[in-house]
Amino acid sequence: MPLPRLAVTAGEPAGIGAELLIRLAATPLAASLVAITDRQLLERAATRCGVAIELIDDDGSVQTERRPGSLRLRHTPLAVDEIPGQPDPRNARHVLDTLAEAADGCMAGRYDAVVTAPLQKSSINDAGIRFSGHTEFFAERAHAEVVMMLASPELRVALATTHLPLAAVSAAITQASLTRTLRIMHAELRAKFGIAEPRIAVLGINPHAGEGGHLGREEIDTLIPALDALRHEGMHLLGPLPADTAFVPAQRRHYDAVLAMYHDQALPVLKSEAFDRTVNLTLGLPFIRTSVDHGTALDLAGTGRADPASLIAAANMALELVARRDTRPPSPLRGEDRDEGTILPRTIK
Missing domain, CATH: 3.40.718.10 (Isopropylmalate Dehydrogenase)
Structure with missing residues (x-):
């Protein structure tokens, strides 16, 4: 049976998002995880976490099983290499590009849901781009009230x-x-x-x-x-x-x-x-979006010690919502x- 395809964004490159994504990929979650971020960012995060990771370029094909530690990738390059704990506005466009790919991919049917790691709103605004958060970005992208x-x-x-x-x-x-x-x-x-x-x-x-x-x-x-x-x-x-x-x-x-x-x-x-x-959810979108309920934890970035529990909970809730959407009529x-x-x-x- 095909696994649900979850697009997962890594958020702020200088934060803990990439490390959380690596920890998520190491679990036996029954989903085709498609990371939308920079390949080298993930490789550096895996090294910091001490986790062996297999990155596979995503070709959109169906997966029926996934080995823990394997992760499909939609490579979206950074403008400059990250320095953990020090957000760089030059990477603001990278962050927005990952969100656009996730949203557009869901609306086009390439992904069943999107799961987002935390981003740094101030860094995007410091780049001269008006931005108030994931929720507002997805609402504008999908032309939806949320x-x-x-x-x-x-x-x-x-x-x-x-x-x-x-x-x-x-x-x-x-x-x-x-x-x-x-x-x-x-x-x-x-x-x-x-x-x-x-x-x-x-x-x-x-x-x-x-x-x-x-x-x-x-x-x-x-x-x-x-x-x-x-x-x-x-x-x-x-x-x-x-x-x-x-x-x-x-x-x-x-x-x-x-x-x-x-x-x-x-x-x-x-x-x-x-x-x-x-788990943070955006209601009213034409696709399923879940997220962590915390920030970028810049003080922990680069240590490999950030707790992935909220991202794992967000991925699990996305899977539950996908399953209910596909198979269950409303019931009390x-x-x-x-x-x-x-x-x-x-x-x-």
């Missing part, structure tokens, strides 16, 4: 806003943007995770979800009207909920995913519990854990 979600085995969290200063968050959240985000979440929880009737918990923006307007009116003026309109469409939405109690264990059984209003509202909870098992998740008789109350009236 949502960032991070998922561990225990918790899924999506973001209403991503990489914004906190002072800009409230103005960025509108009824229209919330409606768009929740529709994407709802559709992708059904399509990608096989949840027939997704239950989504929506966090408030303000402390105590606004305390009836005493701590801010965003919940009353923006969140509640948007949620009520979507409830009339049949969506199962809880909230707006106070963020400080929404993640307690007793509450989690009532929802399948959480929509947080801003980056640091919910991600610290997720990462503190499952940093090495959390953990049906025995659902409690349809208890609905978390809205705090705002």
Whole structure:
């Protein structure tokens, strides 16, 4: 049976991405791994990790098995050799070229999914190229509206806003943007995770979800009207909920995913519990994209000691999503854990 083809990008050449990719290739993962990066970068990373690696130029042919340590390659040359821990803006175009090949290859059917190692946004911007992250790059490349979600085995969290200063968050959240985000979440929880009737918990923006307007009116003026309109469409939405109690264990059984209003509202909870098992996904793309949930770890680059657990988790989740896409109709998740008789109350009236 043909193995799924996963395009894997190495991210920032001066970071830990290439070393993580080498560690991933050394596992018995049942996938055709296609590295999109520079050959010599991988060879140097393998030497630093003390891992024997077999690099095979990718010809697009079908693989039915893969030996641990073997890795197919789409050679994308660096502009200059990397210096571990010291990003060089001259390699910014290399990084973007690898992302373009991965995205275009998925949309053309050459790859079943893309898995990305971390990159250094500042280095790309230092090269004079406007760039805010993987998520935004893939959205623009695919002409798609997307949502960032991070998922561990225990918790899924999506973001209403991503990489914004906190002072800009409230103005960025509108009824229209919330409606768009929740529709994407709802559709992708059904399509990608096989949840027939997704239950989504929506966090408030303000402390105590606004305390009836005493701590801010965003919940009353923006969140509640948007949620009520979507409830009339049949969506199962809880909230707006106070963020400080929404993640307690007793509450989690009532929802399948959480929509947080801003980056640091919910991600610290997720990462503190499952940093090495959390995967970043981009919802709304016409292809599957997963990633690590951490950065380039420049202080570890070149040591061969970086932990590959998150990249391995991202590759495994990509395979699960590919399998579900190809073989499984939507069905309820953990049906025995659902409690349809208890609905978390809205705090705002």
